[in-house]
Amino acid sequence: MTDHHHADHEHEHPTWTQYKWVAIVLTAITAVEVWIYYTPFKDSPLFVPVLLIMSAVKFAIVVLFYMHLKYDHKLFKALFTGPLIIAMCTIMALLFLFKKLSI
Amino acid sequence: MATASADHAHEHVHYTTTGLDHRKIAIWAFIGSECMLFASLISTYLIYKGRSIVGPFPHEAWTSPSGQKFNAILNIPVTSMSTFVLLMSSLAMVLALAAVENRGKPGYVGTALGNSKLWLAATALLGATFLGFQAFEFTSFVHEGLTIKTNLFGSSFFTLTGFHGAHVTVGVLWLLTLLAIDFKRGLTPKDALIVDICALYWHFVDVVWIAIFTLVYLIK
Amino acid sequence: MATIAASPTHAGNHAASETGLWSWISTVDHKRIGTLYLFTALFFFLFGGLEAFVIRLQLAQPNGHVVSAEFYNQLFTMHGTTMVFLAVMPLSAAFFNYLIPLQIGARDVAFPRLNAFSYWVYLLGGIFITVPIFFGLAPNGGWFGYAPLTTIQFSGGLNIDFWVMGLQILGISSLAAAFNFITTIINMRAPGMTLMRMPMFTWMSFIVQFLLVLAFPPITIALVFLLFDRFFGTQFYAIAAGADPLLWQHLFWVFGHPEVYILILPAFGLVSEILPTFSKKPLFGYHVMVYSGIMIGFLGFGVWAHHMFAVGMGATADAIFSMATMLIAIPTGVKIFNWIATMWAGEVRFTTPMKFAIGLVALFTIGGISGVMHSSAPADTQQTDTYFIVAHFHYVLFGGSIMGIFGGIYHYFPKMFGRYMSEKLGTWHFWLNFVGMNLTFFPMHFSGLLGMPRRIYTYDAGQGWEKFNMASTIGTVLLVIATFVFVVNFLKSRKGGTPAPNDAWGAGTLEWSIPSPPPDYNFAEIPVVTSRYPLWDVKHPEMTADLAHSGPDAMTITDAHATPVHEETSRKTAAELGIPMPFPTVKPLFTALGIVIMFAGLLFMHLDKFALAMTITIGGASLMVGSLYAWLTSPLE
Numbered sequence: 001m002t003d004h005h006h007a008d009h010e011h012e013h014p015t016w017t018q019y020k021w022v023a024i025v026l027t028a029i030t031a032v033e034v035w036i037y038y039t040p041f042k043d044s045p046l047f048v049p050v051l052l053i054m055s056a057v058k059f060a061i062v063v064l065f066y067m068h069l070k071y072d073h074k075l076f077k078a079l080f081t082g083p084l085i086i087a088m089c090t091i092m093a094l095l096f097l098f099k100k101l102s103i
Numbered sequence: 104m105a106t107a108s109a110d111h112a113h114e115h116v117h118y119t120t121t122g123l124d125h126r127k128i129a130i131w132a133f134i135g136s137e138c139m140l141f142a143s144l145i146s147t148y149l150i151y152k153g154r155s156i157v158g159p160f161p162h163e164a165w166t167s168p169s170g171q172k173f174n175a176i177l178n179i180p181v182t183s184m185s186t187f188v189l190l191m192s193s194l195a196m197v198l199a200l201a202a203v204e205n206r207g208k209p210g211y212v213g214t215a216l217g218n219s220k221l222w223l224a225a226t227a228l229l230g231a232t233f234l235g236f237q238a239f240e241f242t243s244f245v246h247e248g249l250t251i252k253t254n255l256f257g258s259s260f261f262t263l264t265g266f267h268g269a270h271v272t273v274g275v276l277w278l279l280t281l282l283a284i285d286f287k288r289g290l291t292p293k294d295a296l297i298v299d300i301c302a303l304y305w306h307f308v309d310v311v312w313i314a315i316f317t318l319v320y321l322i323k
Numbered sequence: 324m325a326t327i328a329a330s331p332t333h334a335g336n337h338a339a340s341e342t343g344l345w346s347w348i349s350t351v352d353h354k355r356i357g358t359l360y361l362f363t364a365l366f367f368f369l370f371g372g373l374e375a376f377v378i379r380l381q382l383a384q385p386n387g388h389v390v391s392a393e394f395y396n397q398l399f400t401m402h403g404t405t406m407v408f409l410a411v412m413p414l415s416a417a418f419f420n421y422l423i424p425l426q427i428g429a430r431d432v433a434f435p436r437l438n439a440f441s442y443w444v445y446l447l448g449g450i451f452i453t454v455p456i457f458f459g460l461a462p463n464g465g466w467f468g469y470a471p472l473t474t475i476q477f478s479g480g481l482n483i484d485f486w487v488m489g490l491q492i493l494g495i496s497s498l499a500a501a502f503n504f505i506t507t508i509i510n511m512r513a514p515g516m517t518l519m520r521m522p523m524f525t526w527m528s529f530i531v532q533f534l535l536v537l538a539f540p541p542i543t544i545a546l547v548f549l550l551f552d553r554f555f556g557t558q559f560y561a562i563a564a565g566a567d568p569l570l571w572q573h574l575f576w577v578f579g580h581p582e583v584y585i586l587i588l589p590a591f592g593l594v595s596e597i598l599p600t601f602s603k604k605p606l607f608g609y610h611v612m613v614y615s616g617i618m619i620g621f622l623g624f625g626v627w628a629h630h631m632f633a634v635g636m637g638a639t640a641d642a643i644f645s646m647a648t649m650l651i652a653i654p655t656g657v658k659i660f661n662w663i664a665t666m667w668a669g670e671v672r673f674t675t676p677m678k679f680a681i682g683l684v685a686l687f688t689i690g691g692i693s694g695v696m697h698s699s700a701p702a703d704t705q706q707t708d709t710y711f712i713v714a715h716f717h718y719v720l721f722g723g724s725i726m727g728i729f730g731g732i733y734h735y736f737p738k739m740f741g742r743y744m745s746e747k748l749g750t751w752h753f754w755l756n757f758v759g760m761n762l763t764f765f766p767m768h769f770s771g772l773l774g775m776p777r778r779i780y781t782y783d784a785g786q787g788w789e790k791f792n793m794a795s796t797i798g799t800v801l802l803v804i805a806t807f808v809f810v811v812n813f814l815k816s817r818k819g820g821t822p823a824p825n826d827a828w829g830a831g832t833l834e835w836s837i838p839s840p841p842p843d844y845n846f847a848e849i850p851v852v853t854s855r856y857p858l859w860d861v862k863h864p865e866m867t868a869d870l871a872h873s874g875p876d877a878m879t880i881t882d883a884h885a886t887p888v889h890e891e892t893s894r895k896t897a898a899e900l901g902i903p904m905p906f907p908t909v910k911p912l913f914t915a916l917g918i919v920i921m922f923a924g925l926l927f928m929h930l931d932k933f934a935l936a937m938t939i940t941i942g943g944a945s946l947m948v949g950s951l952y953a954w955l956t957s958p959l960e
Binding site (some may be wrong): 006013014016019022023026027030033035039042047051052054055058059060062063066067073075076079080082083084086087088090091094095098100 | 105121127134138139143149174183186190191194196198201204216269309313316322
């Protein structure tokens with residue numbers, strides 16, 4: 001069994017460059033989200049899925065990079081993704097049960 | 104297997120199975136729990152979307168039976184601004200953590216990048232600005248005829264965003280506490296963990312807003 | 324924040340006072356907190372049982388006059404609320420607290436002061452929700468408090484206010500404890516104790532903590548909505564404003580179904596400790612038991628609407644939830660078979676804990692069978708809201724959870740108090756309990772299928788229900804006697820029972836390697852664990868020969884204080900051994916008090932005393948914030 005050092009010493013860190021790029025991407029996606037809200041695309045059936053995907057990307061990059069889940073011990077990935085999946089499934093199940101979504 | 108360092112006469116580091124700090128594990132478990140909390144609030148908002156019998160409504164104008172006219176109440180441009188502010192606060196937060204973690208290292212000494220007080224204050228200020236936007240939004244909605252009691256939209260909207268705002272408030276107070284400690288005795292790399300925990304909380308609150316902004320404001 | 328893991332300790336550990344009220348009020352020791360939970364929960368168990376007894380007196384005969392209809396509503400509401408939130412969950416918590424650190428080879432939990440906080444919030448919340456019954460103001464909307472019935476329009480008194488706020492308070496207790504135990508189990512296991520070497524009680528408890536942190540938020544929100552509706556005029560459950568009458572039900576049962584697994588899994592864990600000990604064999608199918616527990620936990624989030632088969636969700640929803648419910652019977656059934664296989668060809672000793680454990684296996688199976696019958700949505704349309712359901716859940720909760728917990732109490736009493744409980748009284752308790760429980764609840768299957776609804780305070784003669792109700796009431800009398808026998812046994816044995824050694828029963832897990840009762844630091848030296856049954860490895864290696872092992876030299880013992888597993892007999896103090904102990908403190912108690920006062924203040928709004936309400940609420944909030952600040956800025960040890 002090898003010794004593990006305290007997690008902070010060994011794991012990689014996002015660098016300033018990466019942080020800057022995350023911020024730029026977050027701003028850009030937000031700008032696109034707001035922009036399409038004011039275009040005719042908002043009446044297309046693709047509007048909602050596209051928005052959801054963009055938000056999911058923002059969500060993911062904040063979690064992976066700012067919360068450095070990508071670089072941390074895999075325990076934290078487990079502690080977060082399990083509940084996240086249950087939460088997502090619960091929202092979808094409730095929307096279905098209240099007839100907001102159809103299968 | 105994880106190490107516990109040898110006991111010093113004056114210091115005792117507790118053995119842990121994973122080599123990770125208890126508090127970091129606890130905050131991630133807490134964040135998992137908060138996913139379900141906000142999932143319940145968001146679900147209710149989505150369930151009640153479009154089911155209010157009286158207005159004002161989020162995205163449509165409404166004329167009351169007595170003839171009073173109400174505009175669509177959500178203000179996308181203003182909320183886009185506050186969303187941007189909150190996103191930038193997350194950037195400030197990672198920089199604050201980096202400043203604390205890398206205190207004394209080349210590239211951080213004497214530079215803006217290494218100024219933890221600056222970034223902690225910036226995060227708190229941006230967070231407070233977001234709250235300011237929320238306060239402005241809430242009061243203007245009340246002026247425009249939407250209170251928490253008015254209809255299903257008002258109840259679910261104010262409760263959802265109110266809970267989020269309360270979380271932001273706690274975060275701002277937490278940041279100010281860290282800032283106070285930084286002024287009092289300085290935050291060293293040994294304090295990186297407590298800054299990290301605040302940061303994880305802060306980013307999560309930001310991430311919840313990403314969901315709320317899309318689901319409440321942008322989707323009709 | 325000063326509570327950093329590497330903060331300097333105070334070399335002169337002042338010994339906490341060992342006795343006296345103050346030592347209990349300021350304790351942060353998991354064993355004392357577990358003991359507090361045990362006594363408090365047993366008290367509430369008796370109180371909830373008394374409520375049940377009065378219910379049964381009222382229902383013994385048609386057109387009973389023992390209590391009014393209104394008071395009857397309070398009785399069944401409080402019986403359910405008390406048993407679920409103030410008895411069974413805290414009894415499980417007593418074991419989480421006492422046992423988990425001992426089973427994993429730790430000296431305490433990850434956050435000792437948070438642990439104390441959880442207990443005080445429970446005690447104060449329990450008092451808050453129980454005292455109203457003495458004024459005829461007890462919650463009266465059922466333990467599940469369906470809105471819109473519980474909105475102010477239909478429930479105008481203070482009763483439901485107590486319920487809403489009481490449950491919010493109790494939820495805080497459970498959540499705080501769950502974060503604590505998750506961290507403890509992940510991070511404080513002794514060297515060599517991989518997850519797949521943890522004792523089964525710790526495993527089941529681990530799963531339960533995740534259920535808690537994921538299930539309580541939905542009910543927190545449901546209660547927030549109800550509180551806001553009742554106090555601030557929001558519209559969440561206001562039908563006239565377009566609210567959906569099912570919102571409460573869904574949110575409640577998204578919590579409520581995982582809640583029942585929260586209620587049963589700890590008892591399952593206890594049985595999985597007791598059966599191997601008294602069969603002199605390792606638990607059969609350890610891996611399967613772990614994975615089935617995880618499956619039950621996970622699937623438990625997908626079956627909630629089986630409580631709502633009669634509300635008209637539509638065929639698709641009904642079908643999906645039916646199938647999911649049937650599916651969850653599989654991992655549960657698997658456990659029954661593994662327990663039987665554990666006993667099979669074992670050297671079985673029928674001690675009292677063993678009787679209760681076997682009792683659980685038998686009675687839970689009966690409850691499980693009726694459960695599978697409910698899982699079919701069409702069949703459930705007849706069964707729902709009748710005594711058939713009451714029969715089911717009492718078989719699984721009484722025959723299951725309570726039996727398991729009693730087994731655990733008899734099993735761990737020697738560890739906790741250093742003395743055995745009386746086997747003779749224990750045997751009487753078991754049989755009175757077993758016969759009484761079956762006599763009380765089995766007839767309910769019949770009265771239920773004959774159409775007797777739940778929650779009625781009386782019934783007319785001539786519907787064929789009389790003899791079943793009378794039988795249930797007689798059974799209840801037996802249960803009262805059984806419980807009395809237990810209480811006598813418990814109290815007498817604390818000082819008068821036969822003294823017990825470290826290893827009271829010849830068991831195989833770490834908690835049996837230390838003295839009974841354990842010293843405050845638990846382990847003088849943290850042990851290195853070599854298999855799933857570390858103590859059997861040392862004392863009865865032939866019993867664990869077939870299990871995966873690693874010897875002490877296959878593991879780098881990296882903690883300077885870790886040693887091979889051995890029975891500890893040293894009675895040195897923590898100071899003598901150089902083990903830093905956390906400081907006792909009352910800050911968690913005052914934080915808890917602040918929270919309860921905060922909620923209590925709101926009550927005055929419904930008494931039209933707005934200024935008083937604000938004063939009390941703000942006072943409570945200040946106490947909470949002040950105590951919390953003092954707590955966070957003082958060192959742990």
